[in-house]
Amino acid sequence: MFEMLILLFVDKSRPIAFSRDSDIEGRTLCRPAGYFTHDLDRADRRWISDEKIVLKQPVTMKECFEMLTSGAVDAVAVNEFTGRSTIKTLGLKDQIEVVQGRPVSIEGLHVLVHKEHPNAADLIATINDGLTAIKTSGEYQRVIDSHLTKIWADF
Amino acid sequence: MLRHTLLGLTAAVSFGGAAQACQSTYTVVEGDTLFTIAEDQIGDLTKWSLIFYNNPALQGGSLLEVPVGTVLDIPCPEGSVRTAPDPTPLQQADAELTLVTASNYAPFTDWNWPGHGMVTELVNAALEESPSPVPYAIVWEDNWSKHLHPMLDEKQVDMGFPWFRPDCENNPTHARCVDFHFSDPLVDLVILLFARTDGSMTFESDADVIGKTLCRPAGYFTHDLDTPDRPWLSKGLITFVQPDTPDDCFNMLATGQVDAVAVNEFLGVEKMFELGLSERVAALQRPLSIQGMHVIISKKHWRGTTHLYRLNAGLATLKQSDRYNEIVSRHLAHFWTKVKG
Numbered sequence: 001m002f003e004m005l006i007l008l009f010v011d012k013s014r015p016i017a018f019s020r021d022s023d024i025e026g027r028t029l030c031r032p033a034g035y036f037t038h039d040l041d042r043a044d045r046r047w048i049s050d051e052k053i054v055l056k057q058p059v060t061m062k063e064c065f066e067m068l069t070s071g072a073v074d075a076v077a078v079n080e081f082t083g084r085s086t087i088k089t090l091g092l093k094d095q096i097e098v099v100q101g102r103p104v105s106i107e108g109l110h111v112l113v114h115k116e117h118p119n120a121a122d123l124i125a126t127i128n129d130g131l132t133a134i135k136t137s138g139e140y141q142r143v144i145d146s147h148l149t150k151i152w153a154d155f
Numbered sequence: 156m157l158r159h160t161l162l163g164l165t166a167a168v169s170f171g172g173a174a175q176a177c178q179s180t181y182t183v184v185e186g187d188t189l190f191t192i193a194e195d196q197i198g199d200l201t202k203w204s205l206i207f208y209n210n211p212a213l214q215g216g217s218l219l220e221v222p223v224g225t226v227l228d229i230p231c232p233e234g235s236v237r238t239a240p241d242p243t244p245l246q247q248a249d250a251e252l253t254l255v256t257a258s259n260y261a262p263f264t265d266w267n268w269p270g271h272g273m274v275t276e277l278v279n280a281a282l283e284e285s286p287s288p289v290p291y292a293i294v295w296e297d298n299w300s301k302h303l304h305p306m307l308d309e310k311q312v313d314m315g316f317p318w319f320r321p322d323c324e325n326n327p328t329h330a331r332c333v334d335f336h337f338s339d340p341l342v343d344l345v346i347l348l349f350a351r352t353d354g355s356m357t358f359e360s361d362a363d364v365i366g367k368t369l370c371r372p373a374g375y376f377t378h379d380l381d382t383p384d385r386p387w388l389s390k391g392l393i394t395f396v397q398p399d400t401p402d403d404c405f406n407m408l409a410t411g412q413v414d415a416v417a418v419n420e421f422l423g424v425e426k427m428f429e430l431g432l433s434e435r436v437a438a439l440q441r442p443l444s445i446q447g448m449h450v451i452i453s454k455k456h457w458r459g460t461t462h463l464y465r466l467n468a469g470l471a472t473l474k475q476s477d478r479y480n481e482i483v484s485r486h487l488a489h490f491w492t493k494v495k496g
Contacts (some may be wrong), residue, residue, distance in 0.1 A: 003458045080460060102468065106461045141310060148455040153333070 001131060001143075002109045006039055008075040008099040009083050011068055016075055018099045021045055025052045030064035030073040033057040040077070065069035069095060077104050084155050119144045183225040189213075190440060198227045201438070202491075204228045204345055204420055208483045211474040214343035214445070225247065230484045237484065240270025241478075242280050250290040252462070254278065254450070256311040257297045257452075262421055262490045263317055265294060273486035274448055277341045277470075280478055285469030307453050308334065313462060317341060317448035321378050331451075336459055339467045340447025342483070346379060346437040348415040349408065349423045356414045358439040361385055367414040368394040369402035379444035380417070401426050408436060417443055418454045421490060428494045 008029075009070060010016050017023055020046055024047065025058060040055065041048040067073045067139045076083065080098070087094065087096050088115050113120045134140040181196055193203035207213060209230045213221065223226070256275060258266035263274040270276040275293065282291055283477065294312055296302065302315045323332035348369075350356035357363050364387065371377070380395065381388040388395060398404060404416040405426045416423060423425055427433050450466055452459050473479050 001457075004461050018329045103464060106464070108300055140471045144457050148459070152454045 001140075004079045004081060004107060004109070005103040006077060006105045006107055007083060007103050008077055009065075009068065009087070009096055010075045010099055011071075012095060012097050014071070014074065015097070016099055017101070019048075019101050027074040028054040028056060028072070030051050030056045030058070030067055030076045031078060032061050032064055033059055035078070036107075039107065052061070062090065065090055065092060065096070075099065079107065081151060085151070088154065179229045179359055180228045183227065185223050187221060187223075189221060189276055192229075198347075200440075203440075205484075205487055207345065208342060208487060209480050210319070211342070211479060212353075214340065214447075229478055230480070230487070235347050235483065236345075238489065239484070240485075241276055244279060245283055245288055245290050246279070246292060246293055247290040250292040252289055252314075253312045254314045254316060255294045255296055255302055255306055256316050257299050258295050259297055259372045260317075262358065269486070269489060270482075273483065274341055276482045276486070277357050277473070277479070278316055278450065278466075281341070281466055281469040281473050283469065284472040284476075285465040286471070287465075299461060303331070303335070308455075310453065310456060313449050313456065313458075314452045314466070316450040318451045319376050319378075319446050320449050321376070322382060325383060326378070334454060335398040335451040336454055336463050338450040338463055339416050339470055340449055341449065343447050344419060345420045345442045346444045347376060347420050347423055348417055348441075348443050349405070349427065349436055349438050350415040351408065351411075352435055356439070358415075358441045358443075363485055365392050368396060368412070370396045370398065370407055370416045371412040371418060372401050372404060372470065373397040373399055375418070375445070379446065391469075402430065405430050405432060405436070408432075415439070425494050428496070462495045 008016065008018055016027070029040070032038075035057075037048065037055070039045075040053070047053045056064070056067060058067065061076075061078065061082060063071070064076045066077070068076050069092065078086075080103075083098075087093055112123075113123045117123065131140070134143075179196075181192060183192070189206055190200050191204040193206055194200040197205065206227055206229065209228045213225075213227070234394055256264040256272075257272075258264065260272070261268045262272060264272040270279075271293075278293075282288060296306065306312050307315050317463055318331075318335075318337070320337045321329045323329060326332065348356070348358050348364075350358075356367065369380070371380075375397075377388065377395075379385075380393070387393045396404075396407065398407065401416075401418060401422055404413065404418070405414045408416050408431075409432055418426075423438060427436050450463070456462065
């Protein structure tokens with residue numbers, strides 16, 4: 001239902017080049033606990049299983065950015081919207097930059113239901129039907145428009 | 156400084172396809188400019204832009220100061236490149252991803268130009284080179300004023316090309332900066348001053364333009380004539396005339412009503428020949444500005460930055476390959492052959 005870039009945010013005084021996966025080996029990344037990690041550890045990128053990176057997982061996003069500015073981590077790996085809004089809230093705009101070149105990953109946002117849930121198929125069908133309906137009616141676009149207009153204007 | 160690192164080097168020393176067989180390289184030495192290199196390597200000083208467009212790593216840099224040691228691709232002589240456009244395997248009428256352009260902008264986008272234009276072919280190639288490429292469709296709407304609003308704004312189409320990027324850093328409230336994301340430049344376009352050959356107008360530095368009368372058709376961008384270090388319009392340092400058409404500008408130039416016409420190289424050269432002014436009018440060597448041509452997408456698109464990343468990644472790969480040069484050379488050769496009729 002929505003797609004976004006997962007980017008690396010770094011301290012301007014300690015920039016990182018990221019043009020290939022090997023550039024990240026040996027780095028310490030931060031992503032809050034509870035966030036997905038599948039993009040950091042997949043068949044063609046075993047950063048965590050092969051201990052190529054150190055991943056810090058504090059409780060909040062704010063802590064990740066504080067660890068970044070204090071030098072405890074090399075980069076915060078988070079989606080562009082959450083990253084940019086946290087930077088703005090914390091007033092770190094002049095101190096932090098996005099690593100240009102490439103994102104860590106591209107992630108789609110989905111609704112999920114446990115496969116063993118007795119009504120799994122019905123629930124997913126309800127969501128998908130509703131999604132199709134709001135896309136057809138224009139409601140989906142109105143919601144996206146109002147949020148993204150505000151988001152980019154704030155950045 | 157160079158916007159891209161000189162990754163074109165690998166392309167320059169490798170052996171490309173048959174179309175590239177005549178392509179040679181030249182290593183820049185002290186004192187070279189693109190003008191002197193064009194004269195030595197192509198035998199025609201006025202063809203410096205052929206070298207410029209064939210070396211994407213140069214674009215965004217200074218034409219007069221090419222770093223010593225830079226290895227440049229020297230394009231094939233006219234007529235020696237193949238003329239057939241590239242196939243477009245990913246284009247499908249009912250594809251989920253759609254792009255919009257218009258067919259009146261040769262040699263960049265034009266339905267009747269080979270491959271539908273140079274920029275169209277660069278967009279095709281960049282999409283093919285992108286990570287996990289997807290099918291796409293190109294929609295042709297010849298009224299440019301419909302592209303930004305409503306087509307792109309209301310997501311009737313996903314992306315549009317080619318568009319110039321205003322100076323968003325100094326002018327963040329410009330509507331186009333507020334509403335759209337811009338890709339990396341597909342190609343940088345050289346904007347030149349066309350003047351009478353009687354020597355009444357020179358352009359060695361910006362100071363030479365103060366007090367002069369410049370012409371550019373109405374509706375064209377003007378941001379390159381009014382920048383923080385060149386406040387020509389806002390401080391009234393030049394007289395600026397904007398008639399309806401490029402033909403009007405060139406006719407005013409011929410009759411002495413304006414001192415120079417400020418348009419892109421291709422449009423200027425085409426009009427110069429078409430109106431029979433090639434003896435009386437010439438392009439002044441120093442570029443007025445360099446303007447990147449971009450793909451744009453609405454900031455309100457649900458895949459705005461992700462679509463743009465895929466395109467940019469494909470474009471970066473393309474610029475490192477022989478295919479970029481091959482496309483550009485082919486279109487420029489066709490252009491020069493055509494204008495000289």
